[in-house]
Amino acid sequence: MTTQIPEDTMTDEEIMILDSIDKFIETDVRPFVHQLEHDDEYPQKIVDTMKEMGLFGLMIAPEFGGFGVSTLTYARIIEKISTVWMSVAGIINSHMIMAMTVQRCGTEAQKDHYLPKFATGELRGGIGLTEPDAGTDLQAIRTTAVRDGDDYVVNGSKMWITNSGSGNTILLLVKTDTTAEPRHKGMSLLIAEKGDGFIVSKKLEKLGYKGIDSNALTFDGYRVPVDRLIGGVEGVGLKQVLGGLELGRINVAARGVGIAQAALDEAVAYAQTRKTFGKPICEHQAIQLKLGEMTTRTHAARLLTEAAAKAYDRGERCDMEAGMAKYFATEAGLENAIEAMRIFGGYGYSKEYNVERLYRDAPLLTIGEGTNELQRIIIAKQIIARNPA
Ligand SMILES: Cc1cc2nc3c(=O)[nH]c(=O)nc-3n(C[C@H](O)[C@H](O)[C@H](O)COP(=O)(O)OP(=O)(O)OC[C@H]3O[C@@H](n4cnc5c(N)ncnc54)[C@H](O)[C@@H]3O)c2cc1C
Known part of the structure; x- marks a missing residue:
C-alpha cells in the first residue's frame, strides 16, 4: 500500500487482528470481488467465513461473546476491508450499529438474549x-x-x-x-x-x-x-439512534479512507507503467499534481477518522469530530476515485479495472449515515455552540 496505518500507534493485539484481516481479504475476498460485484451476487461464502472468524462480534463486549475491539481498531479494520471491497464492510457495519445500540441502550434481558446471537452472526441485519x-x-x-x-x-x-x-x-x-x-x-x-x-x-x-x-x-x-x-x-x-450514528459516521469515514487508499494505490501503480510521449505518465507534472493531492487527502482523511474514533473511545462528545471525519474522508474517497479514473484514461472507464468500481461505490458514502450537506451543518452548529461569543 502507498500509505499506511501507522504501526507504532497499534497495540500487539491490534497488529494481530489486523494481520488476520489482511489474510482474510487477500485469500477470501480479493480473488472473488470482480465476479461477485459484476454479477451483483450476495457473497454468501465470504459471509460464512466472516461468521467463523467472529467478525460479526468485533465490537460486542467479550462477556457477550464478542471481541470488544475499540472504535479505533474497528475503524482500521473497516478501512482495510474497504480497500478491497466496500460491500463487505457494509455487511458488518450496519449490523454493528444495531448490536452496539442494544449494548448501549438495551435492557439487561435484551443484552443477554441478543448480543451473543449477534456476535456469532446467528441473528444478523x-x-x-x-x-x-x-x-x-x-x-x-x-x-x-x-x-x-x-x-x-x-x-x-x-x-x-x-x-x-x-x-x-x-x-x-x-x-x-x-x-x-x-x-x-x-x-x-x-x-x-x-x-x-x-x-x-x-x-x-x-x-x-x-x-x-x-x-x-x-x-x-x-x-x-x-x-x-x-x-x-x-x-x-431517535435519541438512541442518533447516539449510534456517531459510530456509524466514523465507520463510513473509514470506508472513505479505504476507497481513497485503493484509488491511490491503483493510480500510483498505473502511472509508473503507462507511457506517453516516451516516459511514464507519473513523470508528467499534470499527473504528479493529482498524485500529490490524492496522497495528501488520504493521509488527512485517515488522521481525521482516527481522531474521531479516539474521541469516541474516550467517551467524549464527538458529533463534530465524527461529522468532520465523515465529510472529509468520504469526499476524499470520491475525489480520489475520480482522479484515479482520469489517470487511467480510457481504461479507467473499463469494467475490467477496479477503478471503475471505486468510482461507482464512492458516492454512496456522501449520502449514507447523514448526507455531507447535513454533516457540514452539524459541524457549523457545534463550532458555534462550543465557542459562544
Ligand atoms: C445504498 C443505500 C443504502 C442505505 N442503507 C440504509 C440503511 O441500511 N438503513 C437506513 O435507515 N437507511 C439507509 N439508506 C438511506 C440513507 O441513509 C438516506 O438515503 C439518507 O439519509 C438521505 O435521505 P434521503 O435519501 O431521504 O434524502 P433527503 O433527506 O430527501 O435529502 C435530499 C437532499 O436534501 C438535502 N437536505 C435534506 N435536509 C436538509 C437540510 N435540513 N439542510 C440542507 N440540506 C438538506 C440532503 O443533503 C440531500 O442532498 C441507504 C441509502 C442508500 C442509497
Whole structure:
C-alpha cells in the first residue's frame, strides 16, 4: 500500500487482528470481488467465513461473546476491508450499529438474549430508519407501532434497508405516539426479527455497492412483543439512534479512507507503467499534481477518522469530530476515485479495472449515515455552540 496505518500507534493485539484481516481479504475476498460485484451476487461464502472468524462480534463486549475491539481498531479494520471491497464492510457495519445500540441502550434481558446471537452472526441485519418520504428528516417517519396486549402492531414502510433481505433482524425506528410534540418524543426503537407481516417488498437496484442487498420493506400488521422495545422505554428512539450514528459516521469515514487508499494505490501503480510521449505518465507534472493531492487527502482523511474514533473511545462528545471525519474522508474517497479514473484514461472507464468500481461505490458514502450537506451543518452548529461569543 502507498500509505499506511501507522504501526507504532497499534497495540500487539491490534497488529494481530489486523494481520488476520489482511489474510482474510487477500485469500477470501480479493480473488472473488470482480465476479461477485459484476454479477451483483450476495457473497454468501465470504459471509460464512466472516461468521467463523467472529467478525460479526468485533465490537460486542467479550462477556457477550464478542471481541470488544475499540472504535479505533474497528475503524482500521473497516478501512482495510474497504480497500478491497466496500460491500463487505457494509455487511458488518450496519449490523454493528444495531448490536452496539442494544449494548448501549438495551435492557439487561435484551443484552443477554441478543448480543451473543449477534456476535456469532446467528441473528444478523442492520438498521431500519429511512422511509420513502423521510431520510434526513427522520422525525417525519410514518411507520407506527400500536400497543395491543403484549405486542406492538407495526404498520408502514421502510426504504433502502441494507442487509434486510439476507439478514433476519433489524433495529426498527417507529412512531409509538403520532401526536407527540416535539415529534421525536413519539419515536421508539424495536428489535424486529423476521416474521409474519415483515415483508421484503423489493430488492433495490443500485449504481454500485453491489452484492450486498438494500431493500424496500413493508410492515403489515407485523407483531413485535413489547419486551423488544429497546431499553423498555417509549419516546427515546431517535435519541438512541442518533447516539449510534456517531459510530456509524466514523465507520463510513473509514470506508472513505479505504476507497481513497485503493484509488491511490491503483493510480500510483498505473502511472509508473503507462507511457506517453516516451516516459511514464507519473513523470508528467499534470499527473504528479493529482498524485500529490490524492496522497495528501488520504493521509488527512485517515488522521481525521482516527481522531474521531479516539474521541469516541474516550467517551467524549464527538458529533463534530465524527461529522468532520465523515465529510472529509468520504469526499476524499470520491475525489480520489475520480482522479484515479482520469489517470487511467480510457481504461479507467473499463469494467475490467477496479477503478471503475471505486468510482461507482464512492458516492454512496456522501449520502449514507447523514448526507455531507447535513454533516457540514452539524459541524457549523457545534463550532458555534462550543465557542459562544
Ligand atoms: C445504498 C443505500 C443504502 C442505505 N442503507 C440504509 C440503511 O441500511 N438503513 C437506513 O435507515 N437507511 C439507509 N439508506 C438511506 C440513507 O441513509 C438516506 O438515503 C439518507 O439519509 C438521505 O435521505 P434521503 O435519501 O431521504 O434524502 P433527503 O433527506 O430527501 O435529502 C435530499 C437532499 O436534501 C438535502 N437536505 C435534506 N435536509 C436538509 C437540510 N435540513 N439542510 C440542507 N440540506 C438538506 C440532503 O443533503 C440531500 O442532498 C441507504 C441509502 C442508500 C442509497
